[in-house]
Amino acid sequence: MSDTKAVPVMAEPETDDRARQRTPLQRLMGARATWIFLLDIALIALFTALSREGVFLSWLNTKALLLSGAEALLLAVGLAMLLGAGKFDLSLGANLVMSSVMAALAMVAMVGAGAGVGVTILAGLVVCLGTGAMIGALNGMLVAVFGINSLIATLGMLGVITGFALVATGNGQDVTGFPHQLQSGFGLRTIGGIPAPALLALTVALAMWVVIRFTAFGRHTLAIGSAPLAAERVGLRVTRHVMSLFVLAGMLAGLAGFIDIAHYQTTVINGHNNAALQAVAAAVIGGTALEGGRISIMGTIWGVALAVILQNGLVIIGVSSAYQLMAVGAVLIVAVGLDRMSSRRP
Amino acid sequence: MTTRTRGVASQDPPLAIGAEHVAKSFGHVTALRDASIAVRPGEIVALCGDNGAGKSTFLRVLQGIYRPDAGRVIIGGQEVDLTSVRDAQALGVDTVHQDLALAPDLSTVDNIFLGHEIRRRGVLGGFGILDRAEMAERADAALKELSIALPSLTVPVRELSGGQRQAVAIARAVMWSSKAVLMDEPTAALAARQSRIVCDLMRSVADRGLGVLVVSHDLPAVLEVAHRVVVLWRGKTVLDAPAADLTVPDLVATMVGHVKEAA
Ligand SMILES: Nc1ncnc2c1ncn2[C@@H]1O[C@H](COP(=O)(O)OP(=O)(O)O)[C@@H](O)[C@H]1O
Ligand SMILES: [Mg+2]
Numbered sequence: 001m002s003d004t005k006a007v008p009v010m011a012e013p014e015t016d017d018r019a020r021q022r023t024p025l026q027r028l029m030g031a032r033a034t035w036i037f038l039l040d041i042a043l044i045a046l047f048t049a050l051s052r053e054g055v056f057l058s059w060l061n062t063k064a065l066l067l068s069g070a071e072a073l074l075l076a077v078g079l080a081m082l083l084g085a086g087k088f089d090l091s092l093g094a095n096l097v098m099s100s101v102m103a104a105l106a107m108v109a110m111v112g113a114g115a116g117v118g119v120t121i122l123a124g125l126v127v128c129l130g131t132g133a134m135i136g137a138l139n140g141m142l143v144a145v146f147g148i149n150s151l152i153a154t155l156g157m158l159g160v161i162t163g164f165a166l167v168a169t170g171n172g173q174d175v176t177g178f179p180h181q182l183q184s185g186f187g188l189r190t191i192g193g194i195p196a197p198a199l200l201a202l203t204v205a206l207a208m209w210v211v212i213r214f215t216a217f218g219r220h221t222l223a224i225g226s227a228p229l230a231a232e233r234v235g236l237r238v239t240r241h242v243m244s245l246f247v248l249a250g251m252l253a254g255l256a257g258f259i260d261i262a263h264y265q266t267t268v269i270n271g272h273n274n275a276a277l278q279a280v281a282a283a284v285i286g287g288t289a290l291e292g293g294r295i296s297i298m299g300t301i302w303g304v305a306l307a308v309i310l311q312n313g314l315v316i317i318g319v320s321s322a323y324q325l326m327a328v329g330a331v332l333i334v335a336v337g338l339d340r341m342s343s344r345r346p
Numbered sequence: 347m348t349t350r351t352r353g354v355a356s357q358d359p360p361l362a363i364g365a366e367h368v369a370k371s372f373g374h375v376t377a378l379r380d381a382s383i384a385v386r387p388g389e390i391v392a393l394c395g396d397n398g399a400g401k402s403t404f405l406r407v408l409q410g411i412y413r414p415d416a417g418r419v420i421i422g423g424q425e426v427d428l429t430s431v432r433d434a435q436a437l438g439v440d441t442v443h444q445d446l447a448l449a450p451d452l453s454t455v456d457n458i459f460l461g462h463e464i465r466r467r468g469v470l471g472g473f474g475i476l477d478r479a480e481m482a483e484r485a486d487a488a489l490k491e492l493s494i495a496l497p498s499l500t501v502p503v504r505e506l507s508g509g510q511r512q513a514v515a516i517a518r519a520v521m522w523s524s525k526a527v528l529m530d531e532p533t534a535a536l537a538a539r540q541s542r543i544v545c546d547l548m549r550s551v552a553d554r555g556l557g558v559l560v561v562s563h564d565l566p567a568v569l570e571v572a573h574r575v576v577v578l579w580r581g582k583t584v585l586d587a588p589a590a591d592l593t594v595p596d597l598v599a600t601m602v603g604h605v606k607e608a609a
Contacts, residue, residue: 215475216474216476219456219460223456225451226452227448227449227450230449231460233411233447234431235430235432235435235461236460292451293450293451293452
């Protein structure tokens with residue numbers, strides 16, 4: 001029986017060392033998310049100390065921080081999911097704008113037709129999610145079915161969608177005139193003191209964390225990013241999975257578009273040109289691998305927080321927010337650079 | 347000389363996996379002309395041949411990646427029509443690939459269960475939540491059964507050594523196959539000592555009653571570990587003989603087509 005074929009135990013002391021299990025503390029301290037979180041805390045302390053009467057940490061400003069981070073978080077989380085599978089979506093910001101425009105136009109039309117407020121707002125939400133999902137599906141088709149590099153496909157789509165949004169609004173006239181209850185009832189609403197859009201975005205992020213951590217969908221996403229060919233050979237339905245990731249990220253962009261019009265009570269067609277790149281920066285700063293196979297949703301949250309804290313903090317202490325761009329860029333390079341150096345083995 | 351090109355029609359003990367007179371072309375390239383092989387349960391059959399002989403293509407036909415232009419594929423004694431890897435898997439055939447088909451960022455447990463994840467019972471399972479504990483337990487048991495010892499089942503497999511990774515790939519294939527395990531050059535990237543371990547693993551797999559079909563260039567190892575050897579030459583099966591009747595020079599001569607011309 002099997003004892004006659006006893007295989008020598010694979011003892012290879014020279015190499016085994018690397019594969020040792022890490023303690024929870026080692027894992028926590030080894031995670032990029034932890035360091036970015038600590039950096040966030042340090043920045044909060046710094047800006048609180050520098051701002052007049054510590055106004056940075058006032059409840060009012062904290063709420064503003066949370067609100068301005070909500071849309072960025074939705075985009076960054078969707079992008080992190082795609083990056084996990086080794087795919088990009090540079091059209092997320094354009095998707096946000098397009099979704100908000102379509103929803104705004106639909107709501108204005110419904111108001112004109114005398115539809116009720118509740119129905120109109122619900123329709124706005126459905127149009128946002130639907131538009132986002134459709135754009136995502138189109139991206140997914142280009143990438144997963146036609147095999148176009150995702151950077152190129154979504155760069156092309158970025159142009160197409162942006163142009164389309166301009167055409168649909170008569171050369172970029174922002175759309176207004178939909179029920180103000182959208183703003184008062186959701187966009188500027190707080191629940192337990194926390195802005196509703198921020199709660200929504202955090203709930204979505206939490207759900208995505210569960211998906212990545214605890215579900216087969218999450219494992220498959222990482223497997224596809226880690227070794228696409230292996231995933232295919234193992235029998236995973238890679239095309240379908242990549243499609244669904246693009247649709248998911250697109251829907252989250254649509255949801256961000258809904259938050260956008262709820263927050264500002266108008267479309268903001270020209271305000272999201274860098275949104276997709278900021279999402280990439282936030283996800284990668286937080287430890288999501290650009291080459292796929294590794295996602296950190298926690299890190300993405302802290303990466304988004306970093307951008308928001310810097311932006312808001314610099315304004316409060318009277319420094320040009322242009323420095324925010326530099327700071328986020330520098331952190332991005334330093335974080336990824338440190339990772340590269342530490343993973344390079346002699 | 348042992349140049350018998352045996353037919354594979356006889357199926358008294360049902361074949362674990364086999365193929366008869368398979369042909370496959372890619373445009374103008376004829377990869378397989380007349381390839382046949384038969385692997386019975388508990389048997390290790392080595393598939394040899396020069397570079398470009400069609401070994402990998404043949405293996406892919408048996409896995410359902412390619413559909414043959416002509417010929418039959420047999421699994422568990424039944425003729426089958428495979429349209430994808432999933433078909434072959436469902437019939438109990440799994441593969442260890444030449445370039446390890448593991449996801450380096452995933453753990454051993456996750457790799458072994460990739461595409462076969464176990465969900466929790468009840469509501470959580472309905473949401474797709476995985477039963478991590480159960481998966482870890484079963485992976486551990488499967489590895490132990492093959493006497494594979496790893497420092498940790500939860501670190502990413504990229505941190506394991508080449509031999510350990512190959513062992514994980516084999517354990518994975520064994521776990522999900524009920525009929526046969528196919529291996530494409532499983533020792534090509536390994537040092538001598540690790541190759542021995544993989545050869546021993548092949549024996550334990552065959553002892554479990556699975557058919558093992560292995561493509562290898564390591565002829566001394568092939569003759570030692572395999573029960574039978576099949577040689578492909580330019581897409582055609584030119585030799586199918588017990589390993590005990592063969593020597594390395596015989597094999598080499600057949601592989602380069604020398605014997606074929608003489609015959
Ligand atoms: N997908 C393919 N497209 C075109 N030609 C192929 C393809 N796969 C294999 N071939 C050709 O078929 C022949 C057999 O290849 P292969 O099965 O890889 O041989 P081996 O594994 O024995 O070295 C080679 O000439 C190879 O170039
Ligand atoms: Mg080959």
